[in-house]
Amino acid sequence: MLLGSAQGAFAAAGDVTVNATVDRKAVGGTTDLLLDPDRSIRVEVTVHNGTNAPRHVKTVRLSGTALALTFFAYDTTVPFDVPAKESVTRAFQLDLADLGGQATGLLPTEIEVLDDNRDVLGSVATTGDVLGSMWSVYAVFGLGVLLLTVFSWAGALIALARRRLPANRWQRAMRFLPAGIGTGLVAVISLSVLKLMAPSPAAEIPFILGSAAAALLLGYLTPHPGEPDALRPADDADRETDDFSDADRYSVTDHHSDYSEAPLTERITRPLPPGGAV
Incomplete structure (x- = not known):
């Protein structure tokens, strides 16, 4: 179907643009596109060719992406030609039965028209409200x-x-x-x-x-990991070293106190044990 009223508006644009409706509601703007896997939808696209050459449309794609990843895409073959400086509208039914296992929630959604080489001629973007499963x-x-x-x-x-x-x-x-x-x-x-x-x-x-x-x-x-001993105050480490040295010194002195404290003359004159062993 030709839309003569739109020809003049898009003839000067020198480009291909797309308008679309889903269940007779315009796609785009602030209104979310409701996508219910339990029912099919009626998609209607209008392609405006503002160039000086005819354009051939082969496929219409409905897709949803998030984080630069495509989570669902439906390609429908709808071949038609759009003459130069004219507009053409086509409509078709789209079954969304398996959409529930692919996505859920709000996702950026596009309706695109592709040519024979699967190059995008034009598109219209919206936000899709997908009534999918939490196990999608x-x-x-x-x-x-x-x-x-x-x-x-x-x-x-x-x-x-x-x-x-x-x-x-x-x-x-x-x-x-x-x-x-x-x-x-x-x-x-x-x-x-x-x-x-x-x-x-x-x-x-x-x-x-x-x-x-x-x-x-x-x-x-975050704090420097360090070593556990390096995190203790220096005086505590020195105190432990001093305590160990004193204890060690005292133990050595006590061990030899009975011998080292005896006068030299007493040690010399002490009688030898039987057998002459010192």
Whole structure:
């Protein structure tokens, strides 16, 4: 179907743009796109060709990404041509039956149109509200990141308690860095699964960089591990050495006191035992 009213507006743009609706609701803006695995959806795309050459559309893709990873993607073959300076609309039904095992929560979602070479001609972005399972790939991925983060924190803190961290401050800071990055990732995924905030780059970067910087600072400020004896005051160590020396000296003196304190003349004139042995 040609949309003549839109031809003039997009003819001057010199580019290909896309508008889309799902169940007759416009995609984009501040409204989230509800994606329910228990029912199919009606997708309608309008491609505006503002270039001077015709464009051929072969595939329409619905995909959801988070942390630069694609967690679900649906490709539907809908071939049609879009003449130069014109617009064409196509609609189709999309079955989302297996979406529940792929993702859940709020995810950045795109509807893209691809040509024969699978190059993207144009797209429209929104936030998808996926009614998936807590055992979906995305939720399990978040659980794995959580476990790795807990192990990272445990390893760093146990090493701190046992005084096994490196002596160099920057090396100690780097020991805490993976735990900080993991904390930021866990925060981003948790907010997404709980449907509080979608993991867009504007939200991911502050959380991850902020937690990484905090972990670096914590590792940098940890005390020098040192040796246990080196942490005691010098006067205590000297006092222990003096006490040991005195005790040792006293024990030697007591051992030989019966002999060393006797006068020399008494030792010389003391009678020899039988047999003449001294």
